[in-house]
Amino acid sequence: MSGKTCFVVQGFGKKTDYTDGRVLDLDASYAIIKEAVEAAGVECIRADEIPHTGMIDLPMYEMLLQADLVIADLSTYNVNAAFELGVRYGLRPGATIIVAESQFKYPFDVGHIVILNYKHLGEDIGVQEARRFRLALAEAIRNALARKETDSPVYTLLPDLQPPQRGIARPTPAPAGAGRTVAVESAARFFQDASAITGDVASGSDEAAPALPPTAKALLDQALAAINPADGRPSDFPRAVKLLREVRKQRPNDSFVVQQLALATYKSKLPDAEAALLEACRILEPLGPATTNDPETLGLWGAVHKRLWEQRSRPADLEEAIASYQRGFYLKQDWYNGINLAFLLDLRAREWLRAGEHDEAVADSVQARRIRREVVRLATPLADIADDDPQKRFWLVATLWEAALGLGDDAALARWDAEAGALKVPQWMHDSRQEQGRKLRELLASYRSLQSA
Structure with a gap:
């Protein structure tokens, strides 16, 4: 150097x-x-x-x-x-x-x-x-x-x-690199982490090294690894929450850190599922979910309220989830917001039938199918492109699988089911896909039953 x-x-x-x-x-x-x-x-x-x-x-x-x-x-x-x-x-x-x-x-x-x-x-x-x-x-x-x-x-x-110049001048020329600040000298050792926070022990000399605070990058990398571990190992969401809180102290206004903290918080289900979801809402509030144009924030806000609906069955949670996914989908034209929006529209269609509002139910059901077809149009070309990241590919394939399930396309369903099952990703991702498939099957069956009653 x-x-x-x-x-x-x-x-x-x-x-x-x-x-x-x-x-x-x-x-x-x-x-x-x-x-x-x-x-x-x-x-x-x-x-x-x-x-x-x-x-x-x-x-x-x-x-x-x-x-x-x-x-x-x-x-x-x-x-x-x-x-x-x-x-x-x-x-x-x-x-x-x-x-x-x-x-x-x-x-x-x-x-x-x-x-x-x-x-x-x-x-x-x-x-x-x-x-x-x-x-x-x-x-x-x-x-x-x-x-x-x-x-x-x-x-x-x-x-x-x-x-401008700093107030203290050096009396003699310094050798190359000697004028670097403490920040730069510390940065040269940024791989050292704080075992008190991360639980990791640095390797090296037996001699005690100067204590350095952990870098935001080191903490964030470990948090993301805890959320999405390699080789299908289970995620450690509580540890991710702990790490991300430390990152947020250093980067309080960074939207990516806030989004990942909200995700890890509701996934942790601590102290219980509903409390974790409400805490995730509080974490996301500074990002302005009611007015934001950020599809990532809207997707998380929709996911949290979708799960709050499952916990509390409050219509306001369902409406908030639909509004968030809908805005995210039309802003970004992406398959993630789209597939979730389609599911929630089918869910609201069933609720309309239970309330005796047949026309409203049909309108939401038809819109759900149209959005699934649009999701297939958006996602299928991407599925033909090789991707070295198995987790990114998993969610794409899982989305096409869910769209095929909702549209009743058995051939596409078998194709995407086989590919998703073969991908080596954290187990919670496989579990999440299967659980979502179970919910969609039950939802469509109950809708048909209510419609024919």
Whole structure:
């Protein structure tokens, strides 16, 4: 390594682009950025990899000032990333690179600034695109560090402006890399975790290492592994909740962290199923589920209220679930919200029949079938594309299986049942599919029985 540092300004986890409803996996983007940076001989760090206590503000500002290079990813119109980019432009005249996903719609104020684009295929980046972007970014990094040109619009338009300096000057030149901040030095050891929180023990020397707080990234990675363990092992939702609460202390306004905490909370069923669901509602409230355009939040809000309906049989819970899935489906045109919406419409159709409202029941039943056909149209082309992630493929296949069950398509039902059963995913996912199938069969049978009565 050259002793130089690069600070990557970017969200982490999966984020929704509110201009089109697409969900992008920014961790996949960061993996490629990190490879390009390290290929140029530069140490790479993102905010969630810096060990710290409390809020990230101080080490973030130190990195924006002192990092030899900053790469800002504006994908999904990340307001925090745009703010940090502006701070960097005010602090340093050069060595700042902007990147964004190819469907990023340029605001007027950055239309004259060079932005390197990369392309997501679904949530992830394809192999060929990853290779192309890595090479293009590596070249941009080498140029930014070697040419020392002004790229900040602040210093370009105000050429007599002098960059700010910290109050303490070093009396003698320091060797390469010696001027790094405590935040950067700590970041170099971010793999160390806190056994008091995670229960893990770090390997290495018998000599006691300096105590470092766990990084948000380390905690989040462990939480996600607890939710979706490899090789079909059971999920540990209580542990995931514990870890995610710690992440949230560091990243209180990160929607992905809030969404995962809500998911793990209601899945934990602690202290009991209904209490866990109500706590998940409380966790999601700051994301504004009543007005949000985020399909991920809407999907979770719908899932929680669907389960609350099962617990309490309150019509308000059913209506809230339908409204959430409906808005999510029409915003994103995705199969996840669609398949859940179809089920709930059939459920409400049965309730209409029980109340003697035959016309309302028929309307919901017909709409449920139409949505299932639309789900099949949306999901079938994706099922023909190879996916190395068995969990992503499982939910896609499970959705097509449920759609076939609801439409009475026996051939498609057998095909997708065989494929879903063969995928190696956590057992709770297999159990969830089978339980949903049981509920749908019972629902359709009771609807037919009430209709013929």
